[in-house]
Amino acid sequence: MFSYRSAIDHADVPNVPIEALRGTIIDYCRNGWDLMAFFGIPVDGENGAELIAVLGDPDTHTLEILRSLPVRRYPSVTKECPEAHLFEREIFEQCGVHPQGHPWLKPVRFCRSAGDGQRPGPAQANYFHIEGNEVHEVGVGPIHAGVIEPGHFRFQCYGENVMHLEIQLGFQHRGVEHLISTLPPHAVLPLVENIAGDSAIGHATAYCSIIERLTGTDIPLRAQILRRIALELERLANHTRDLGAIGGDTGFLPTSAWNGRITGDFLNLTSELCGSRFGRNLLCPGGVKWDADPALCQSLIKRLRTAYRDVRGSVNVMLETPSVLARLTGTGCVSHETAVDLGLVGVAARACGIDRDARFDWPLSDLESPLLHVRTEMEGDVRARTLVRSLELDDSAAQTEADLQRLSYMEESKIAADVPNLPAGKIAVALVEGWRGILCHVGVTDDDGGWLAYKIVDPSFHNWMGLAMALRNEQISDFPLCNKSFNLSYCGHDL
Amino acid sequence: MLNIVRERLHQGYRTLNYPFKQPVISPRFAGLPSITPTSCASCSAHACTNCCPTGALAITPDGPALDMGRCLFCRACEQVCPEKKIIFTHEHRLAAYTREALIIKGPAPNGFPDESVRPALGEPRRNLSLFARSLKLREVSAGGCMACEADVNVLCTLIYDLGRFGIEYAASPRHADGLLITGPVTENMRLALLDAWEATPDPRIVIAVGTCAISGGTFAESTEGCKGVESVLPEGCVDVYVPGCPPNPWSILDGILSVAWKKAHANR
Ligand code: SF4
Numbered sequence: 001m002f003s004y005r006s007a008i009d010h011a012d013v014p015n016v017p018i019e020a021l022r023g024t025i026i027d028y029c030r031n032g033w034d035l036m037a038f039f040g041i042p043v044d045g046e047n048g049a050e051l052i053a054v055l056g057d058p059d060t061h062t063l064e065i066l067r068s069l070p071v072r073r074y075p076s077v078t079k080e081c082p083e084a085h086l087f088e089r090e091i092f093e094q095c096g097v098h099p100q101g102h103p104w105l106k107p108v109r110f111c112r113s114a115g116d117g118q119r120p121g122p123a124q125a126n127y128f129h130i131e132g133n134e135v136h137e138v139g140v141g142p143i144h145a146g147v148i149e150p151g152h153f154r155f156q157c158y159g160e161n162v163m164h165l166e167i168q169l170g171f172q173h174r175g176v177e178h179l180i181s182t183l184p185p186h187a188v189l190p191l192v193e194n195i196a197g198d199s200a201i202g203h204a205t206a207y208c209s210i211i212e213r214l215t216g217t218d219i220p221l222r223a224q225i226l227r228r229i230a231l232e233l234e235r236l237a238n239h240t241r242d243l244g245a246i247g248g249d250t251g252f253l254p255t256s257a258w259n260g261r262i263t264g265d266f267l268n269l270t271s272e273l274c275g276s277r278f279g280r281n282l283l284c285p286g287g288v289k290w291d292a293d294p295a296l297c298q299s300l301i302k303r304l305r306t307a308y309r310d311v312r313g314s315v316n317v318m319l320e321t322p323s324v325l326a327r328l329t330g331t332g333c334v335s336h337e338t339a340v341d342l343g344l345v346g347v348a349a350r351a352c353g354i355d356r357d358a359r360f361d362w363p364l365s366d367l368e369s370p371l372l373h374v375r376t377e378m379e380g381d382v383r384a385r386t387l388v389r390s391l392e393l394d395d396s397a398a399q400t401e402a403d404l405q406r407l408s409y410m411e412e413s414k415i416a417a418d419v420p421n422l423p424a425g426k427i428a429v430a431l432v433e434g435w436r437g438i439l440c441h442v443g444v445t446d447d448d449g450g451w452l453a454y455k456i457v458d459p460s461f462h463n464w465m466g467l468a469m470a471l472r473n474e475q476i477s478d479f480p481l482c483n484k485s486f487n488l489s490y491c492g493h494d495l
Numbered sequence: 496m497l498n499i500v501r502e503r504l505h506q507g508y509r510t511l512n513y514p515f516k517q518p519v520i521s522p523r524f525a526g527l528p529s530i531t532p533t534s535c536a537s538c539s540a541h542a543c544t545n546c547c548p549t550g551a552l553a554i555t556p557d558g559p560a561l562d563m564g565r566c567l568f569c570r571a572c573e574q575v576c577p578e579k580k581i582i583f584t585h586e587h588r589l590a591a592y593t594r595e596a597l598i599i600k601g602p603a604p605n606g607f608p609d610e611s612v613r614p615a616l617g618e619p620r621r622n623l624s625l626f627a628r629s630l631k632l633r634e635v636s637a638g639g640c641m642a643c644e645a646d647v648n649v650l651c652t653l654i655y656d657l658g659r660f661g662i663e664y665a666a667s668p669r670h671a672d673g674l675l676i677t678g679p680v681t682e683n684m685r686l687a688l689l690d691a692w693e694a695t696p697d698p699r700i701v702i703a704v705g706t707c708a709i710s711g712g713t714f715a716e717s718t719e720g721c722k723g724v725e726s727v728l729p730e731g732c733v734d735v736y737v738p739g740c741p742p743n744p745w746s747i748l749d750g751i752l753s754v755a756w757k758k759a760h761a762n763r
Contacts, residue, residue, distance in 0.1 A: 110683060111719070121683055142687045145666035147634040147648040149641055150684060171683045172638050175719040183716065187548040190567050190740075191713040197642025197741065241645075254499055258506050260652035264744075268521065275523035278642045280740065281569050290523065310506065317502045491640050 004056070004063045004362055007214045007428040010444060010452075013067050018051070021068040025053055026080045028064065033057045034356075035343060036431065036440045038087035039455045040095035043070040049095035052453075054429055054442055058361035063429055073098035083343030086461060104128070109170035109494050122170040123152050130156040130163055138476065142171045149490035157476055165471040165479075167464050172494035181451035193280050196458060196492035201227075201234045201270075201279040202434030203456075206441040209364060209430035211285040214422055214443060220414045222407065223287030224365040229403050230270060230279050230288075232396040235435040237266035238487075239389040239396075240311050245484040246386055247318050250327045255318040262314065265307040269300055287416030297408035301401055308397040315390050328383035332470035332482035335380060344466045346437015346459045347392075348486055350376045351384035358433035371399040382485040422449040434459060436489065458492030509653045514752065518587070518745045525568040525583035529603035532558045533580070543572035543581065549712060552581075557600065563589060563738040564597040564709040590737045590750035591616035594725075597709070597736055615735055615753040623734060623754050626672055626700055629661040630755040633671035633695065637688050638714070638721060639678030642741040643705040647677060649744050650751075657748070662755050668692075673700035673734075675751075679707035680727050682720035692728055700734040700754060704747055709736050 002008055016024075029035055033055045040049030048070040055064045068074075076099035078085040086108060088099040093107040110122045123142060130137075135158050142150035150171040156164040176195055180188055192207040193200040205227055212219060219227075244259025267277035274282035274290045282288055292300070318324050334344070339352035349356055357374045375391040377384035422445050430441045437459030446452035467486045471479060511518060520526075535541070535554050543559060544552045551565035552572055559581055561572075572581045584603045591597045596617025636644050647664075650657040657663070665671040668691045680688060692699075703724045706712035714721040724733060737750035 121686060123687075142684065143635055143691055147636070147644050147664055149636045149639060149644065150687065171687070172678075172681060173683055173719055174638050174679065174681055174714045174721055175717040179714065179717055186546060186571075187713070190548045190569060194640045194642075194707075194713050194740070197640030198645060200642070254503060257653055258502075260649065261506075261509055261654055264649060264652065264654060271521040271524065273523070275521055275525055275568075275570075277646070277743070278741065280567070280642075313502050313505060317499050320498060489641065491638070 001062045001064050004061060004429060004431065005213060007216070007426045008065070010425045010427050013052075013065050013427065015067055015069060018068045018071050018074045021051060021053060021066050022075065022077050024064075024066055025055065025077050025084065028055045029081045029083065032059070033064075035081070035083050035087065036063075036429065037442050037455050037457050038084055038091070039442075039453070040091045040097055041444065041453045042095050048072040049091070049097050051091065051097070052442075052444075054440070056362070056431070058356055061362065065427060065429075071097055073100055075100050076102040078102050082341045083462070086465070107170070109173040111173055111175070122168050125168060127154045127168070128156070128164060128166050134158060135163075151490050153479075155471075155476055155479075160475045160477070162471045162474055162476050162479075165468045167468055169464070169490055169493050172491040174491070174495065176495040177454055177456060180454045189284065190280070195456060195495065196460075196489040197278055198238055199234065199434045199436065199439070199458075199489065199492065201230045201282065202432050202439050204279070204283040205231060205364065206430040206432045206439050208283050208285045209432070210428050210441050210443040211419060211422070213428035213430065214426050214445065215420050217286055217417050217419050219287045219417055222291065222410065222413055223415050224367055225403050225407050226273070226288045226292065226415065227283065227364070228367060229400050229407075230273065230282055231432075232400045233266055233270045234279060235396045236393060236400070237263050237270070238435045239393050240266060242484065242487045243315050243318070243386065243389055245487070246328070246382070246481065247324070249481040249484050250324050252318050252321060252324050255314050258314040259311065262307055262311045265303070265310070269303060269307070272296065272300060284416055286419040287414070289416070291415050292404075292407060294408040297404045301404050304397065304401055304404070308393070311393060315393070319386075319390065325383065327481070328386055329381060331382045331478055332474060332485060333379065333381045334466055334470050336378075338469050339380065339466065342465050342469070343462050345462045346433070347385055347388050348463050348466050349437065350374065351388050352380035353378045356438070358431050358438040362431040364432065369399060371395060371402055382481055385485040424449050436460060436487070437463065456495060458489055458495075460488040460490075460493040463488050464493060510656045510659075511654055513655070513745070513748065520585065520587055520743060520745065522585070524585060524587070524743065525570055527584050527586035527589055527603045528561050528563065528566070528599045529582045529584050530559055530561060530599055530601055531578070531580040532601045534558060535580075538577060542575040546571040546575055549706070549715065555600070561599045562597060563591070563599060564594060564736060565706060565712065565715070566738065567706060567712065567740040587743050587745045588749045589739060589742065589746050590735055590753050592619045592735060592753070593617040594709075594733075594736065597738060615750065620731065620734060623700065625698065626754050627756060630673070630751070631663050631665040631671045632673055632675045632702070632751075633665050633668040633691060634675045634677070635688055635691050637676060637678040637684035638681035639705065639707065643677035643707070646741050646744045646747055647675060647704060650748055655744060655748055660752065660755060662751060668694040669696070671695050671699070673702065675702045675704060676708050676724050677704050679711040679714040679717070679721035680724055685720060685727050688727055701728065701732050702735045702737065702750060702754070703733045704737045704750065705742060706738055706740045709738060712740055
């Protein structure tokens, strides 16, 4: 066990038989730990891999990392620990290690590396299929009617009711993890910012934290504050967009129209900081690239207040309208038990009463955050997910304003520390609360200080199964609304 | 109900009369590059080509050549050039009709007359006037990270109001005059993109939005396809390129208008 902000030697990670690794994952997850990452590093010469599990206890802020002796097959843990289901499919696809007894073992992304040549695309795969009189199947995608990313949704319906929804992604697979370990170092950060374009700040923060933790670099206070401002602005923009989209799919068009515009106002605040509406090119390992002088801080505060007033008013009229609440309440429920079993994260988890938020469980710095709160609701329906977002808007706006004030009265100082080369044979973990939920990056360096493995777990990786469960026994026409209430990333999942 | 009306009054009228009024964009925004076309022979370090994350820069006998089709507008080269030969202006109108026209070798023009739509850089491959009256586009995201998609989608909101130009995003390629493509085109989207292209009735246009769609951008070295639209669709099918990672929404609007601008708009 170790403190999450430090790096440890790869060689010091306990190397245990696979049975012990299995046992630990199952025990710890039953005792409230979270499975942050579970992946394989292929071993030379043999057709096998050493499996690495990263477990975290949010209550004590401790991490545990374990690795197994190399294996080619092992008894799957998914039946005892469902939150491992997609990790095990990924290990199967990336390393060829067989988790025996996995209930639904198929590739996650249909990578080229898995089986070269004439591979089937994700759409031609086998799907879960129900047969019977009056049972019918509806397939949607990969290209959807709206301007969104591609993915395939296969519904098994009885009349209008959805018995099962299988979500097959992989269309967006760009080989990001492989690229990170092969590209020259200066080309990696721009790539990381494109893992999920709407979470550029989140992923860049995680990547920079990995570098800083591996090299033991402390970043200047100004940079810590600027990073938090950017992260909360990202949350404000995306929550605003999602609330508007929920209004749109409910047929409540005023909020849908206004929020579309106000989202842009928040994005333009980020653009004032770094020239890019999506926060490209703001962070760098060691700190940030752009500073904000007092005049800029004060003008940002003014614009932030206006945008916040507008979104509050816009969302309030929606939440005061009985017909909207009637549409949202009880739609797309995920029970607390299901959410815990599947290891849901972020807004979707907090809407099911799970009080997890990496800003408190795994804070990035020692900055205090008196104005932020963990916002939870109990019902797990679309309304709960809407309310969590709406409450988080208040917190993020207040904290960002306070941070900007603080920045404008601070002495000018450095905004980036020098970063030495990466050390050999170390592991570091970064956990960041992006606007969708917790982002986990794990970096393992090799003997030359390059990447032996770089693992990325986007919050969407945990949550797509939650969307599938939300659709059980709902009307198929509820799908768009449920989908908007989760608003998950396709490319973040597909990497 | 009264609250909705009150809030409606507060939210006001927001549409900008683009292109007659030019938008206010962040002072830190990196727009059209401007290059001093003199030999770099005296500079042996070539710090600019070494720091470029996507290999967008080449040193020619006449100085640097910057390929906007690969550039991320990260300003790294601007900061390292000892002679300040590469400067990013504030001009958001970046679209080009040809791939070659995206390669910048000289100074940016000294501003465009603001009261007009600037034609894109280079010469159109063919007569596009057929599409100028109304334009229905099918958006296909093929590996896009959702930043380009978000900035394409935002054109439907109040500020930009794409509909007033007679332009709309269609739900199916069969109802579209062309495709607007974002993303580097992953191997797993190759077939779907080809299907969408074939389903679009001829004559059809293609607009490639974002550095990924033009060249693969940060993903160009991937083993999963990702070499851009022209690595999958027939050669020479792209009518307009809009560079940027992601392009500013005003740059995208400018790019679309360089196909669909009609005189009638100018009569307002
Ligand atoms: S601004 Fe463009 S050309 Fe210059 S270094 Fe960055 S990506 Fe390369």
